[in-house]
Amino acid sequence: MNKKFTMLLASAMLATAFSAGAAVDAKKGDAILLKSGTDNLSALTGTNFGKLGLTNTPVDLNDWELKGLNGATWTVSAKKNTLGRDIYSFENKATGLTLAVDPTIAIDADKAGVGAKALTLGGTASEWVAEGDKLVSYFTGDSVVYIAKNGGDLYLEKTTKAKLGSSKAIDLSSAKNFPESMILDAADLNTLLQSVPTATFFGLNMNPSVSTGKANRLTDTPLKATDVSGAGNWVTLQAKDKKVKVDGEDQDAYVVVDTAYYDGTETSKFLQLNYDAFKADNREEGSYYFKFTYNAAKDELYIQVQKVAYKLTKNAGETDADFAKYIKENNNNSYWSIQDEENPRTLATKTDKFIYMARLAGTNVLTINTDETDLTGTSAPVAMANVQKTVVKLGTNFSGLTLTTIPDGVYLVQYKASAGNPKIKQNGLYALANLAGNLGWANLARNQEFKHMPAAQWVVDKNGTSSTAMVTIDNREFSDVSNTSVLPSQMTQFYAVEGSDDVFYFNGSVADTLSFIKVDEALVKDTKLTNISGKI
Structure with missing residues (x-):
């Protein structure tokens, strides 16, 4: 205090x-x-x-x-x-x-x-x-x-x-009168509840989660939401770096509610979630569509699926033994196609149902409500939470975003870019001002030492003491010149680069990566160095 x-x-x-x-x-x-x-x-x-x-x-x-x-x-x-x-x-x-x-x-x-x-x-x-x-x-x-x-x-x-x-x-x-039932769109999810300036992949956390060794397609990998045109408040969920084969070709993988049971029997109630190409053959299209409701009072998410097919029923006159035989021989005893032109069957479906963390023989598995586990007709947040049997939160664990800051001081600033970056030609260049005060990126020339040139140095002012505080950056010699052409011109949030001391920020929709190289304190205090701005 x-x-x-x-x-x-x-x-x-x-x-x-x-x-x-x-x-x-x-x-x-x-x-x-x-x-x-x-x-x-x-x-x-x-x-x-x-x-x-x-x-x-x-x-x-x-x-x-x-x-x-x-x-x-x-x-x-x-x-x-x-x-x-x-x-x-x-x-x-x-x-x-x-x-x-x-x-x-x-x-x-x-x-x-x-x-x-x-x-x-x-x-x-x-x-x-x-x-x-x-x-x-x-x-x-x-x-x-x-x-x-x-x-x-x-x-x-x-x-x-x-x-x-x-x-x-x-x-x-x-x-504390926060909203409890805010419907989220793709932008809300991809920007981590509008907390970052540009869309990215997002991660979900669940507590309790699935048991060790069990898959959870909603938390296992980063996800990117896309609004479903004309469907209203529904999104598809693309899994990052996941591909599925369709006719021998790789296609993007999406989360979908499967027609596979966890225990592999036709009497099970617990459907799995899986990856597949969007609108794959014999899939119920609504099983790709998810709705996210945000309870800001509790900082929790509730997740629904538009439509799932959860049961095949016997044809008229078909015995239990014949039906079980059909399931085993034609559907590998666990997975069944929702479309069977040769032997069409009655299909049981549910709409707008919530995910559900079920207990199966002492093991947690993620499934979808389809029967008495759901509180039919109830939409209150408490009911949603009770139905899900797990607390779902949106996190940055898959976003690649770790908030950080830059301590107060005077720095050289070097641009970092790797192959594929449209600004690859700037890789290794330093931000500086010329004699006219124009800003740009330049290489270190022979017999040149930027640590002795205030025009190549940048003063960082940290806003507060937080380890994630935003900063302002000014040229040491020309602090009255806008930095827009090289560095952010207003208070900015920086993010850590994993496995490196580098940081990045969002320059519009592009993430610019920078190295901040501290100028020796003796040079900062050297009164012989030109310092037009009086910033230091």
């Missing part, structure tokens, strides 16, 4: 009337909304990255869009109790930034917002305490800063605790 904040809080309690706030009711690790009436305190992304604003709560909570919900979601990253007061820190889900503000830009309360600057995350005031229905941060004596509103814009205001009641501070209180 910030010792200065604690001392200021203690002083304020001695100097003014004590009034313990109850604006926040949450423990460390909780995800909450910070509500101001029907609005929610939100952090923006994109060109207004980190800017604070208010977003309205939809009448139907399930009408939230994930991007908006992520921006309005805050995690209690720290909670301490000092002198009977709860002190909180918050981290925004969309940006990864701490709810921290800069007291130096706060304007006096008596100015009523005139001359205020737009409020963007970043600063030294990062611990918050409730004073009635206000959230404030102490910064000197009994003076506090807080989020205020003038018209439709938020800004930072300051006053003393005693005058807080006459300020423009917005009311803020915690709430």
Whole structure:
């Protein structure tokens, strides 16, 4: 905890009337909304990255869009109790930034917002305490800063605790009224619930999972969702790096509900999931289509299949023995075709059923509800969870994305590209500015040492102390020049490259990989080096 904040809080309690706030009711690790009436305190992304604003709560909570919900979601990253007061820190889900503000830009309360600057995350005031229905941060004596509103814009205001009641501070209180039945599309899944800027493969986690040695086609490999045109809220799931043979040719593999039983008998209830080419012969098309419902309150997923064929029935006049013989001889006793032109049979199907973690002879297997295990006609999230018998979460275990950061400092930046990358010609080049301040990529020439050239050096400012914090990058010599042509020009999230010290970021839809090479501290402090910008 910030010792200065604690001392200021203690002083304020001695100097003014004590009034313990109850604006926040949450423990460390909780995800909450910070509500101001029907609005929610939100952090923006994109060109207004980190800017604070208010977003309205939809009448139907399930009408939230994930991007908006992520921006309005805050995690209690720290909670301490000092002198009977709860002190909180918050981290925004969309940006990864701490709810921290800069007291130096706060304007006096008596100015009523005139001359205020737009409020963007970043600063030294990062611990918050409730004073009635206000959230404030102490910064000197009994003076506090807080989020205020003038018209439709938020800004930072300051006053003393005693005058807080006459300020423009917005009311803020915690709430957990998250949507419980949000239908996800392919983009939501492939961007990890809209948490990364470009589509990638995603992974699923289940608890409990299948038993050792049993396949789980929904968690065994990365998946890519594709919306099914005209089907409404259904997606297909392509398995990464998996192929199946069709007429001797490799085709992409998709997850499909099979007509194979786990125990290989015609009386089993437990269908398997498998891989096959999309719309393969003798497949029920709906068995390729999956629907994902997101419970944001619990951060859980519920998965349905559009249609499954789960049973063949006897033809009229056919004996049990003859039917069993047919199953064994024509369908390998476990797998059966849904189409049999020579000997057509009545087919039992189910629609819109949930996945189900079943127990089979003491073993966990993933199957699909088709009978009494399903709660027919029930769509409430609790029922969904009970039906599935497993908790499903979306994770980054197959996305290839591991959030990371770059420590504060001065660096050379080298581009990395491998075969197949359209920017392969940039491989090994360094980012730098020429004498005119134009930015580009260049090779290290003979008798040239970039560590002695501020124009080839980049100043990294890390936003906060998190090991995954975003950073801003400026040229050491020309900090007023936009970096767009070579490096990100705004606060950016970096990701780790597995098995390497390199990092990458999303430059539009392309992942650019970079090496950050630290400049020796002695050279950073060398006053003989030209340094036009004054950045270092």
